Amino acid sequence: MSDRHNRDIDRAPAPLPEPLPSPTIDSHCHIELIAKSAPNAPEVKAVLDEAASVGIEQVVQIGYDLEQSRWSVAVAEAWMGRALAAVALHPNEAPMVDDLDEQLREIETLAHHPRVRGIGETGLDYFRTPEELRTKQEFSFRSHIAIAKELDKTLIIHDRDAHEDILRVLNEEGAPEKVIFHCYSGDASMAKKCVSAGYFLSFSGTVTFKNAPQLREALAVTPLENLLVETDAPFLAPAPYRGSLNSPAQIGRTIRFMAEVLDRPVEELCRATRNNALALFGDFA
Numbered sequence: 001m002s003d004r005h006n007r008d009i010d011r012a013p014a015p016l017p018e019p020l021p022s023p024t025i026d027s028h029c030h031i032e033l034i035a036k037s038a039p040n041a042p043e044v045k046a047v048l049d050e051a052a053s054v055g056i057e058q059v060v061q062i063g064y065d066l067e068q069s070r071w072s073v074a075v076a077e078a079w080m081g082r083a084l085a086a087v088a089l090h091p092n093e094a095p096m097v098d099d100l101d102e103q104l105r106e107i108e109t110l111a112h113h114p115r116v117r118g119i120g121e122t123g124l125d126y127f128r129t130p131e132e133l134r135t136k137q138e139f140s141f142r143s144h145i146a147i148a149k150e151l152d153k154t155l156i157i158h159d160r161d162a163h164e165d166i167l168r169v170l171n172e173e174g175a176p177e178k179v180i181f182h183c184y185s186g187d188a189s190m191a192k193k194c195v196s197a198g199y200f201l202s203f204s205g206t207v208t209f210k211n212a213p214q215l216r217e218a219l220a221v222t223p224l225e226n227l228l229v230e231t232d233a234p235f236l237a238p239a240p241y242r243g244s245l246n247s248p249a250q251i252g253r254t255i256r257f258m259a260e261v262l263d264r265p266v267e268e269l270c271r272a273t274r275n276n277a278l279a280l281f282g283d284f285a
Contacts, residue, residue, distance in 0.1 A: 011244055031059065035047055058082055060084050073110055087107050122156070124165055205238030207254065224272040
């Protein structure tokens with residue numbers, strides 16, 4: 001991912017939270033931006049071990065460009081039982097690619113790998129992508145939807161300032177059976193539409209931010225059966241460590257906050273989000 005997205009990478013890490021009472025899964029992270037190493041290197045093991053020490057036993061490593069999607073496949077191969085992969089061209093990257101058709105074909109080839117269980121992150125981003133590039137961005141999104149449907153993989157959606165168009169494209173193309181809105185950013189009304197369609201909403205550290213009451217309202221109307229938790233590490237560390245380097249180990253702070261909002265036991269949310277992730281991505285073995 002280009003440097004304009006890497007605003008949190010060189011910051012000090014947040015301290016470890018208390019271990020969770022029951023294990024869960026980080027459904028969306030970018031470990032290579034933390035480890036800065038080969039997929040089978042000790043630096044990756046350190047990230048996974050740290051997460052496991054506080055109850056995050058598995059992670060889904062998410063792709064955003066061709067090179068990094070290859071890295072994601074390799075890390076899922078190297079860490080059997082602990083990591084799975086998703087592959088894609090990020091909606092901010094796809095419009096900048098000269099050979100988009102060729103790269104999409106290569107993403108589809110990677111998607112056939114048995115350790116690849118998701119197609120993403122893909123979608124629409126109107127915050128960073130200028131209007132003149134949005135047609136190409138939407139073409140890429142539609143292409144990823146087609147791959148997910150053809151291969152029966154979970155579609156992982158990046159949605160920034162494009163809520164209605166995301167839903168429009170899903171309706172026009174016909175959504176895959178399994179759809180996740182990663183780092184959910186809509187309001188309660190949109191959350192109800194997503195739940196009605198059978199989509200899953202994945203909440204990150206942003207739900208803890210003081211300036212995001214709409215996310216807490218959306219969380220409140222999301223049934224446990226449609227709920228996931230993620231870090232989007234190394235980005236979006238939860239409060240009170242917003243701006244720190246995020247990592248899969250930080251799930252504990254986010255899920256405890258979510259439990260407070262929902263007035264549900266933390267252990268119940270851990271079990272629900274873990275079971276939902278397994279239903280969407282399959283076994284990690």
